[in-house]
Amino acid sequence: MPSSPNDEVAPQPAGIVERLVRDDLDRKRFLRMAGSAGAASFGAFVLAACGSSKKAGTTATSAAAPASTTTSSSANTGDLAILNYALTLEYLETEFYGKVVASGLFSGKVGSLINDFGHQEMTHVEALKGAVEKLGGTPASKPEGKFPITSATQVAELAYTVENLGASAYLGQAPHIQNPEVLASALAIHTVEARHAATLGTLVKKPVTPDGAFANPADMSTVLAAIKPFLA
């Protein structure tokens, strides 16, 4: 895949999330920092509520609930890490859709949907960058992706996979977000990723609700491992 001509010639320092994808040690440190303590309780409440687990729900409720929303710098650090992680995913999605649109594999109604989705991912990038800056952080740099683009079916199936991953990534982070406005933004984006995934599911004749009634979250290390093949 040829690199874009307006990419800077000098090698860019890799974005933090990109570096994490490449470096397992960094990743472990980062995940600790980002507050993976609550990860084990993801879904525990739903499972408990469904009767699959007896005590997990109550334990998780008391253990995971923060005393109050905080604006301390440590909370900002966690939110910034999450926002930059989301930004990296959105950059990849945007680049992917850009290449799909450029491929000309889709036209008509489906082509217009793909075009819309790509545009929406781009608005996510802009919003996340703005949020990182507002929190006083530095937005992650744009990673360079590589995506196999061979046929309409293959691309639609890949898009379905990517959108499902994106939706599960946001769902996985929601309980870790400290700042209520950041959370509101993440939720507003999360369900759009879900809508994209469901739409693509109908196109490739795959389930619109692959996890059934309760969508599964994915933690950061799972998602970062899954996107590794798509980083150039």
Place this chain on the structure above:
Amino acid sequence: MATNRLSDSGQNTLLNPELAACEVHGITRASFILRGTLAAGAVYGMGAVAPFVSQALAETGGGDAEILNFALTLEYLEADFYTVKGKQVGLSGQAKAYATLFGAEEEAHVSALTAAIKQLGGKPVSKPTFVFPTTSESTFLALASVLENTGVGAYNGAGPSLQSKAVLASAGSIVQTEARHAAAIDLLIGMSPTPNQGFDRPLTKAEVLAKADPLIKM
């Protein structure tokens, strides 16, 4: 179900300088992160998020159990709509398949929310009686679209008010499913699967009640 003081829309409060100066969790509304987020987002229709957050935080009196009870009412409504009304209307093809699948998933949400409310020490609301003004497949699907999209906005609106992160994780898991339902239904009836473009606008309780109340038999 009574409407409450949250009935003014987010847009109005955004323009109200008195409210704009309110402090929410130590953050001045005017300095909301989302304002910055929405320097980009305003163009794309995410403008109502920030005002909602402050409204939502202002209504946390009842706590998580109350919020979940509100969600439970909506899930009762959706489950009844798909399983009972769907049969009465006599659906076919994809509409029938969706109603069967989505109805079962909404019933699973009802069970999960009922159990969660009990775990929080609350009392689950009982199932209301519903009236759905639809007699054909096309009007059924149009109402399904309204219900699912309202559900998405309702959960997204309530999310930041939830105190328990475990409850938030559960609500997130449910709302993702609602969004998937909404997109599938919207595609089936030739509407955009992303009616709010890149950002699903959170709804206030009053906005949700405006959609749900007419379907609840008093």
